[in-house]
Amino acid sequence: MTDTTSVARPQSQSEPLVAPFAGWLVHPDWAERVISRAYDNLSAQQRRALVAANPYSYMNVTRSREDLYDNTDLSHQDLAIEGASALTRLLSSNAFSPTGRPALYLYRLTHKQGMQTGVVCTVPVRGFDDGRIRIHENVHDERADLLTAHLQGVGATSSPVAMAVRSTAELGNQLFDITSSTPADLEFGSTAVRHQIWTVPDSHTEQLAAAFDHHALYVTDGHHRSAAAVRALAAEPDNPVLARTLAVVFPDEQLHVQAFHRLAVDQHHRGVEDCLTALDDVAEVTPVFSAMQARPLKRGFAGLYLGGSWHQMELPPAVGNGAVNGLDVERLRRSILDPVLGADELGQPGAVDYVPASLGLDELARRCDAESRVGFALFPLSVRELMAVADENGLMPPKSSFFAPKPRSGVFLRVLGRGATSHLPAS
Template sequence: MTSGPAVAGGGGGDEPLVAGGGGGDEPLVAPFSGWLVRPDWAGRVISRAYDNLSPQQRRTLIEANPYSYMNVTRSQDDRPGGDHHSYEDLVAEGAAALTRLLEAQAFAPTGRPALYLYRLDHEQGTQTGVVGTVPVRGFADGRIRIHENVHDERADLLTTHLLGVGATSSPVAMTVRSSTELEEVLFEVTSTVAADLEFGSETVRHQVWTVPESHTRPVVETLDDRVLYVTDGHHRSAAAVRALTGHPGNPALARTLAVVFPDEQLHVQAFHRLALDQHPRSTAGRLDALSRAAEVTPACSAADAYPRARGIVGVYIAGSWHKLGLPPPAGHRAVDHLDVERLRQSILGPVLGLDELAHRSAVEYLPESAGAQEMAARCDAGGKVGFALHPMTVRELMAVADEGGLMPPKSSFFAPKPRSGVFLRVIGQGATAHLPRS
């Protein structure tokens, strides 16, 4: 199965984005009657970002801690046997895990519709986002813009999960063009109101505030009539659209959980590619094939090979590092000028015989933060070729979205990421059928 646009209906990119839902004068970012993890439960419930962990690391975490929210959101890769576990099995396990958390009273309802502020302090700086709900139909009418393709099987699993488990805790991360008005109102809340929750490590400190009712309208108004851009969570976005398309009369599905950060506060890392050559050839044969398609030169080390500018890709093959100069862009669209798309069009497809947009495309993704040693280890273990890419900028991402372009999946990696298990938005079905909707 090939991937369609990130918010297409299930099974392809030609179906309507949304089949109803939402009102014409609804706010872009709105408060919701959510739940927050209790501070004394935060260490057990809040889970690390999914993409930061390998399947084995996620399995280890799940087995060690039955209260980690990752037990609710596990995928096929997180279960022994992988694809032998159906969507229904995974959803049943997720629903049971959420029921376990609810029975333990790990979350507490805020008691009123509210917005939240989520701040991450890290070595690159500070980013403060607004957590609320956004209209699912905004993906169709241009108020919310995407930039990545998705894999249908992942979006379908998340759709089944949303409907079967009946709650979401992982907000879709979005950005908005920074403005003085927005930053002033965020500063006013965080400097005058005590944080409800603090957690994290020496490298990243997380803080959460419930926005007072007196400040809610100003925050909502600063975000109205703006354009939001998805930065992380294209598959969750696609799942929200597919759920509403299948259940257009369900008001709880008309909006989805999101966190919106000012663009000037964000930091983008590269998402490297680990690709399995589809042609039976030796290491020398692969290097020769790459050299016929692009300029390839040996590098002394990973540090020498890692790109310091656009158009250069670091290549790891069977213990050795090389530099590869990408051929010129194949078109004039914003997406055509990105290294991830140039690599897909000139190397992954023509040289290695890979369709990166296909289901099980034999391309593995590794965030820059994992490091060169991890890339080499995974390539050696799987007989893959590693491609280290230069990161794009937030404004390049916005330019692609503004044109309606779509990058390959996992084209950008925003770090640090908001965690799962902090907020809970209740859909009112599945494991939450007995609870009021958020």
């Protein structure tokens, strides 16, 4: 069935939407040491502890300033040099092996909520401009610039941008046929989340790639990595390696969304009572006894943490039409964060920070207490809400959704032939 909200590939565009790549895979004997959890799944403190304890974790390659105990004034280029050094250590240890041929891969995550199977591939960076790949979130320039420097200086990518495609019976049948006919090439993880990797046989590759023709892809996790790919190609428009970026595409019906909670700084430096009064002037705020009572159970409500106490808050009505304006994250930004707290989420670095729902409300409260911030616990969006925003070319605030579980870093390498891989052929 044709999806009327997707777009056909422009006739002038010869590059495929989904394509195989000649990547490298982590050696099974190294998987436990190298493969690392997604960056957003860990706090800065957890990331610091991880890289200090394990020099072979792929997290060493992708560190940012807050992941370092010292040298926090390092430039983006300095951090890229550090990442290249960590990648060189992995390559010298033969932690990764080249697959020797262009291939697609299947990545399955099995967890208590169900199972999701995605196609690991490369996608065209120009697809972000021509409508074939759609985004729904704004980005912070600081983070996007760091990841651009990473692309330009480290020499490989290993964290695929996660995307969704509208589910079809054709795609589902192909994924089932491949995974049911052969055992996985690699398995790792835990009883909570089991990760499995299959190499797609040559006989299935062309047909599987063709299943994505005439459909749009939607970025679900990795907007900053997407922005970095666009910026890197803009800096080197004739570089064929930078013309594509690593991605994993899941059928949308298999995905699960969690909220990204907000921690905002009251830029007016008011005391707890004055700040609470200002919030109560624009939203209905009700004190509650615990985080459990404050946890929002439906759209339009948020938990509020301020001065050691929890409250339930009904968000002000939406301002304007359009899919994005009705979302809780946008209602919070436009009616509370900016006008009441003076915290410009889009233009003021550090005014708003984020805690994924997976870390729990206790972590939100701990961070608020330690950093004198105001906490907002939000109800999660749905996948189809995100797609509706993207179809309208709308943009939510950064970190508006948290997809879990996430594919991990350090499983694949797409070699870029520069930095630590300047001596290797690009893939």
